[in-house]
Amino acid sequence: MSAELHPLLRDAPGQVALLLGDEAIVRGALEAGVTFASGYPGTPSSEITDTFARLAKQAGIVFEYSVNEKVALEMAFAASLAGARAITAMKHLGLMVAGDPLSTIPYVGVRGGLVIVSAGDPSCHTSPNEQDQRYLGPMLHLPVLDPATSQDALTLTRLAFAMSERSRLPVLLRITTRVAHTRAAVRFGELGKREVRGFERDPRRLVPMPAHARILRLEIPDRLATACEHIEELFQIEGDGPCVVLASGAPAATCSDVLKEAGLEAKFTLTTMGGVYPFPERALLRLLERADKVLVLEELSPFVEDALLALAARHGLRVRILGKRSGHLPEPFEYTPEIIEGALFDAFGLGSRPASAAPTPVEVPARPPVLCSGCPHRATYFAARAAFPADQLFFNDIGCYTLGFGPPLHTADALLCMGAGFTLAAGVSRMTGTRTVGFVGDSTFFHAGIPPLLNAIKEDVSMVAVILDNGVTAMTGFQESPASGLEEGRIARRASIANVARALGANHVETVDPMDVAATILAFERARDAKGVSVIVAEHPCPIWETRSTGALSARGVFEIDPDRCATCGRGACGLRCNLSISTGHERHMARSRALEAHGTSTPNVAWPEAVAPCAVHCPLGLCVQGYSGHIAAGQYSQALALIMSRLPLPDSVCRVCHKPCEDVCVRALHDGPVAINDLKRFVVDWAASQGRLPYDPPREADHGRGVAIVGAGPAGLAAAHDLRLRGYRVTVYDAEAEPGGLLRYGIPPFRLPHEVLRRDIDRILALGVDFHGSCELGRDVTLPGLLESHDSVFLALGARAPARLDLPRRDGAPPAVDALVYLKRAKDGALETARRVVVIGGGNAAVDASRVARRAGAVHVVIAYRRGREEMPAIASEIDASLDEGIEIRNHVQPIALVVGGVRLAQTQAGPPDASGRARPLVVEGSDEFVEADLVILATGQSPDLDALALERTHSGGLRVNVETAATSNPRLFAGGDLAGGARTVTEAIAWGLRAAWGIDRALRGTEAADRRPPPPLMNAWPHPQTERTRFWRADSVARSEPPHLAHDQRVSGFAEVVGTLTEAQARTEAARCAVCGMCGNCRACIDLFGCPAFYLRDGRVAIDATLCNGCGVCVAFCPNGAIRPLAREGA
Known part of the structure; x- marks a missing residue:
């Protein structure tokens, strides 16, 4: 079945059709017998080439979308040389691309008629400039036609081919947006016959080497004169009034409409020029001779106006030429009817313009162009x-x-x-x-x-x-x-x-x-x-x-938003949602991270991400690790600091001594190593210290008159003091030592925690208005009854000061034995014993710290003896590695059995039945003991708190009975935490005890509503969302973990300088970008803020998807940080 004939191919002279100006040009070319068409698409000329593309096969003409306008013009010129009528179309900018051949073709001349359509764009609707192509006429010797209507576009195109062949010049058909894109009634003429006469050799003309070009140049004036004869005939005159208007292009048609609507036809003569170059001087002189003044209507430059002024001056005519030069018309942009009407009334003194009867235009909302859905x-x-x-x-x-x-x-x-x-x-x-x-x-x-x-x-x-x-x-x-x-x-x-x-x-x-x-x-x-x-x-x-x-429709479905996951903070159920505002940098980090993860969990059909990231769940303080990591990745360090310091009152210290449980559960460990979470925290905290003024000021409640006494100025006590002060309490801290800090000051060596770093934390807390009383021991200088009498509540944050007893046989002449904390305190005080060979008994942080201090004190051989395996040592793994780097020997599965002359006897151990903790009890292997030389033995086997002076309820094991959520004891006004409460004893966990105690005290004194304004860190098993254990982790990228700089090995043991440095900014941002964003975040509108697909919109402040615009491309699903975009449920599905 044959295709229906294209409407423009109907040979129906006299038929009237509604055509765009661009379509009318195609019809005009067909009526002229065009055989070849080319072009490069560019608005507003695109419909010309598009129409040729659709009808070329039926019409029997050759058409091509050329790769650029230069090629398009060269191809059309070649067709002309072959004796065919040819047309090429492009927008005004494209004509400049074709400038090289365009400037030579008038010299060489054409054979078959060649029409170049160049569509201008006044008002820059789709273009970056308003270039006026008419100036190419005199510059390059091109006849220029300027149609005013769609009918003109047809007629002038048809005539242009004949003009081109007679003058042997290419003809520039200059149209503008309103002519190209206005649909109007057009009367057809007869279709022309196509003809290809063939190529004729003429090297003198067709090879324009300089010698030939000089001869060809002399022919151009005659050829332009031939073209001008045609242009002299291309005038249209409406009316016969005394007011003369000379117009060209689109303004001519608009002016005609304005005159009719205003009822001014009788007063005006409207003359429309069909061609503007060569300038039709004879016809224009006749116009000037009968007029006192002429208003020139043309868009863009005063091309015609200047030519008319020059013509009048050359002939001594006194006629006034009005237009742009006289200030009656603006030079830039298209002319609206209002602009033209104003010029008519002003130029010819017609008085006040009549009030417009048109209704007030409706304000249309701006609709800037956007990329399509699924683009x-x-x-x-x-x-x-x-x-x-x-x-x-x-x-x-x-x-x-x-x-x-x-x-x-x-x-x-x-x-x-x-x-x-x-x-x-x-x-x-x-x-x-x-x-x-x-x-x-x-x-x-x-x-x-x-x-x-x-x-x-x-x-x-x-x-x-x-x-x-x-x-x-x-x-x-x-x-x-x-x-x-x-x-x-x-x-x-x-x-x-x-x-x-x-x-x-x-x-x-x-x-x-x-x-x-x-x-x-x-x-x-x-x-x-x-x-x-x-x-x-x-x-x-x-x-x-x-x-x-x-014709193939996408088989993909469309998507919708899951409102339970979109912009939902997984921590919000615990009251821990932050108050940071949405930032595109943080959103971009989250979206990138989610996009790089190929979704998968160990349990099928489990939504990912989890509500709360594993690192946050296992952090004793409940820090939003993914939040501050994301802000670091985005370079937003102030926001990262706010997330850290809003939950951590001792950030400078913790980022150096934390035991890093978050890194132990980082899912990235299953792929390319856990994120260096603590190093990231250290980077932000050290950045803040370098700013001069701390870029974070915690929100504080007004003082309300209640007071709390805190006994113990270690991490638990300082944390409680900080939090209570922010809650508006008067806080007094008592400690047996002269300076606050407890374990942080006296039990951790400066190569891990420099004194000035700890001082920053303490000074910041005391600056809140916390009173500190040092050298004040409970039971000696103050009593519990006295504190309860003078305060609304008391928090006991006493550290574990009593060393655990290690009953070992000791022979005369055996090396001295000292408790590890005593030894470390002496190191801080500068009163260390010198020993060349040291044995440290224990496997915790105190043991490792003491061993490293001993090396710095001059010991040449230090041995850590621990009765269990390396993986069971409670010390921080990185600190164990540091001790090995410093030459310390670690012997596992050994325990001391006696202190003897010159050293220690160590026996091997083997696993026995489980002890109270559930671990296998180490048992001595008979006959396995050996002698290890030692000048000093350091005992790091643990400490316990002294509970004898506390008349409080105990547990069945003898410990203090404390509510783990509130730190409440059997006395409703007395709270306890830290080492007194038992359990794990790390700095971070002690701080968490202090924060929970502050919340518990506030809850007891002011009620739950007031206390919950600063919710405490949840216990690990108290998070409202269950965790899904991940045994596999899919990731598209693999990035090695960044490591901070370390003090050179030969410099470490020669002093107490800090060993571990800070990540560089580049390292920190790269490392932070490794965060997998395992939890849900409420600070997110990535789909709107980063992607901008028109299918997304806000409905009542919440993100929604317009199913009529979504094409199911699925890109948004890949990067949604919360996994909140799901397939739209279909009815009956």
Whole structure:
């Protein structure tokens, strides 16, 4: 069955049809017998080439979308040389691309008629400038026609071919947006006959070497005169009034309408010029001679007006020429009816303009253009922004991808013309030394992108060249791309952009599908870190073009928002949601991290992410690790500090001595190593210390008069003091030592916790108004009854000061034995014994610290003896490693059996029945003992609190009975925590006890509502959301853990300088970016703030998806931090 004849191919003279000006041009060319048509799409000329593409086969003409306008003009000129009538169409900017052949063709001349359609864009509707092509007429010797209506467009196009052949000049048909895109009634003429007369050799003319060109130049005036004879006939005159208006182009039609609507036809003579160059002087002189004044109506430059002024001056005419030069009309932009009407009344003194009867125009909401739903360009930009730093310079190009300029994609720092995405990136890179990114589209790459890419490769520029290949020239109407096309209803690739880039010499070339967000991010990151020119080809078909062209609808469903997960903080159920505002940097980190994770858990059908990240659950303080990591990754250190200090009153100390349970459960350990969480905290805290003034001020309640006494100035007591003070309490702290700090001051050596660092924490707490009384011992200087009488409540935060007894046989002449904490305190006081050989009994932090102090005190041989295996040593693993680095020997599965002359006898142990903790009890292996030399034995087998002076209820094991959630004791006004409460004894856990005690005290004194304004850290088993144990972890990237600098080995044991340093800023941001964001976050609108798909919108302040706009591309599902985007449930499904 044959296809229906295209309407423009009907040979029906006199038929009237509603045509766009662009369509009318096609009909005019057909009536002239055009045989060849070419062009490059560009609004507002695109409908010309599109129409030719649709009807060419039926019409029997040759048509092509050329790779650029220069090629299009050259092809049309070649067709003309072959004796065929030819037409080529482009927008005004494209005519400049064709400038080289355009400037020579008038010299050589044409054979078959050649019409060049160049569509201008007054008001810059779709263009970056208002270039006025009419000036090319006198500059390049081109006849220029300027149609005013769709009918003019048809008529002048038909006449242009004859003019071209008679004058042997190409004719420039200059249209503007309103002519091109106005649909109006057009009367058809007869279709012309096509003819190809063949190529005729004429080297003198067709080979314009300089000698020939000089001769050809002399022919041009006569040829222009021939063209002018045609133009003299292209005048239309309406009316015969005394007020004379000379108009050309679209304003002529508008003026005609204005005169009719205002009832002024009788007062005016409206003369419309069909051609503006060569200037039709004879006809215009006749006009000038009968007029006192003439108003010239033309858009853009005063081209006609200036020519008319010159003509009048040359002929001594006194007629007044009015228009732009006289100030009656503006020079820029299109002319509206109101502008023209105002000029008519002002120029001819017609009095006040009549009031408009038109209704007040309705304000239409702004609708800026955006990339379509499912657009692969959006996915590419999203991935680029995820991979490159926030200050990355992006240079964009001309196409629908230019829409990456605005929010939220922000991928256009500069834009010039087609192909300049590469040249601008290269030039800025060479001048600034920064690695830049340039974008071009697939059509643009072949149009104008290959030379700048080759140039950048030749110069070894540091840049990333990105080709956005969606298979089509989309923005101008889905014209075919040079690289892709349709074959038998299917999309087919005709050329490989990647292969072209390699052929140009690019060494790093990758092709990615931008809808695979993870792969695209990683490709960009590899390009970011490479040297020289990297080329990324983002290849995925435009979904709209694909559907329209193939008729295949996407089999994917659409998506909706899960309101229970969207913008939901998993910590909110415990009252721990932060008060930070949403920031795009943090959102970008979360979205990137989620996109790089291939979802999977050890339990099928378990939603990921978890409500609360494992690191937060296992942190005694419940810190939002993923939150401060994300802000570090984004370079937002103040926000990261706020998240840390809002829950941690001793940040400087903790980031140096924490036992890091968070890192033990980091899911990244299953892949490429746990995130260095504590080092990240250290980076932020040290950054804050370097700022001069601390960039964080915790919120405080007003003083309300209640007072609390705290006994013990260790980490638990200081934490409680800090928190109670923020709650508005008067706080007095008592401690047996002269200075506050407890274990932090006297039990941890300065190479781990420098004194000035601890001082920062303590000073900050005391500066809140906390009173400290040192050298004040409970039972000697103050009593519990006395404290309870003078305070509303008392918190006992006494440390474990009594060393555990180790009953060992001791022989005369045996080396002295000292408790580890006593030894460490002496080290702080500078009163250390010197010993060359030291044996430390124990496996905890005190044992490791004491051993390392002994090395610094001069010991040449230090042995740590521990009765269980290395993996069971309670000391921090990194500190154990540090001790080994410092030459300390660790002997596991041994325990002392006697102190003897010159040393210690150690016996091997083996696992026995479980003890009270559930661990296997070490049993001595008979006959396995050996002698180890020692001048000093340090006992680090633990400490216990002295409970004898406390008349409080005990547990069955003799410990103090304390409520683990509130720190309450059997006395309702007395609270206890830290070492007194038993359990694990780490600095971080002691702080958590202090915070829970502060909450418990506040709850008892002011009630739950007041206390819950600062909720305490939850116990690990008290989080409201169950944890899913992950046994596997899928991740698209693999990044080695960053390690902070360490003091050189030869410098460590020679003094007490801090061993572990701080991550650099670059290290910290890289390490923070490794965070997998395992928990749900409430500070997120990544889909709107980063992606900007039009299917997303806000409904009552909540994110929603418009199912009529969603095409199911699934990119948003891949990066949603909370996993809140799910397939839309279908009825009956």
